[in-house]
Amino acid sequence: MIRDGVLVLADGSVFEGELLGAENGAAASSGEVVFNTVLSGYQEVITDPSYAGQIITFTTPHIGNYGVNATDFEARRPFCRGIIVRDLARRHSNHRAEASLDAMLARYSIAGIGGIDTRRLTRLLRDTGAMPGAFGADEATARAAAASEKGTDGIDLVAEVTTPQPYSIGAGARHVVAYDFGLKHSILRDLSGLGRITVVPAGTTAAEVIAMRPDGVFLSNGPGDPAQVGYAVAAIRELLGKLPVFGICLGHQLLCRAIGGDTFKLAFGHHGGNHPVRHETT
Incomplete structure (x- = not known):
């Protein structure tokens, strides 16, 4: 059954979509919205503890194609606050798959929202930086949650x-x-x-x-x-x-x-995949 949903950012931007993963009822899922540019490896990204407190936007339009499995977990459970995708695969196909991505999200009480114009969202985040946001079934609830979300600043995650x-x-x-x-x-x-x-x-x-x-x-x-x-x-x-x-x-x-240095937060971090480079002549 399709569950209509809405994503609201702290700057007031609104994106309509459909809810997936865990069902939160009338509540909204909130966190710091970031984007990731990997073409594959969505399970590793979602279960990476470095995304605690954040909602992950995938720039690759099709997510969930090859399902999930126990081997590819990067932690004992996902710590992210949610995921945002353009299109979640309703059927997965891979010989290593043990479950669908949607089922994994539901199992660990992680909500998501699909059908989002992730290109528009990514361009917005690229220009303005990562920002708090929230999504759920009710726009007013999501808007209030986005406004009260503190993001990851000043928190020991x-x-x-x-x-x-x-x-x-x-x-x-x-x-x-x-x-x-x-x-x-x-x-x-x-x-x-x-x-x-x-x-x-x-x-x-x-x-x-x-x-x-x-x-x-x-x-x-x-x-x-x-x-x-x-x-x-x-x-x-x-x-x-x-x-x-x-x-x-x-x-x-x-x-x-x-050793006495200082750190400061960039407007947005580059979240992507690592690719080995081999120079054949050396």
């Missing part, structure tokens, strides 16, 4: 996505402690191929890490404002000079702040 308990994966002579600020499973798989990885919660102290006697410390990706994760900055600052430390994404920003 890491606490929402980090692992509650330490755990280990992999084996080998090398031992790396990985801070989970929103660690993606694919990154963890790559690291575990190099040795033993001990994943620790974001609030783990430097003393606790040093006691594990690792060969190095990895600072993972994650969501939100690095200025709000002061406890991690303090731990990193204490680790510097005692252990090799390397980071990616939010982890790199936290490392920057630990």
Whole structure:
């Protein structure tokens, strides 16, 4: 059954569409609206903890074509606030598929809206920057939710996505402690191929890490404002000079702040896919 819906941005822009995924009744789903330019890999994007607090707009018009499966999850569950698509595939086809994208969204209580002019929306976000928004069945409710949505500024979203308990994966002579600020499973798989990885919660102290006697410390990706994760900055600052430390994404920003640098939010981040480049002659 088609469920009519409406997307409202904080600047008053309105987009009509149809609701999909979880049913929120009269409530609206709100968050910071961003866009992603991947042509495939929608499941990995939706389950990437770095999107906590955000509503993901897919610029690729057809989403859900090949379904979803348990292997391609990047986290224990999705942490995004919702998705926006032009056209959600009503039927999926792939030998690895275990369920439809719509069913996965419903299972994890993630709502979405389809039938949206994502080209118009992306151009708007490109020109004005990421902004709060909300979608639901009622325009007035969505408008009120968009107006009250604070986005991701000034919020510690890491606490929402980090692992509650330490755990280990992999084996080998090398031992790396990985801070989970929103660690993606694919990154963890790559690291575990190099040795033993001990994943620790974001609030783990430097003393606790040093006691594990690792060969190095990895600072993972994650969501939100690095200025709000002061406890991690303090731990990193204490680790510097005692252990090799390397980071990616939010982890790199936290490392920057630990050595005295500052961070600020861009109007919009470029969210897309990584593609390997190989120069055959070298």
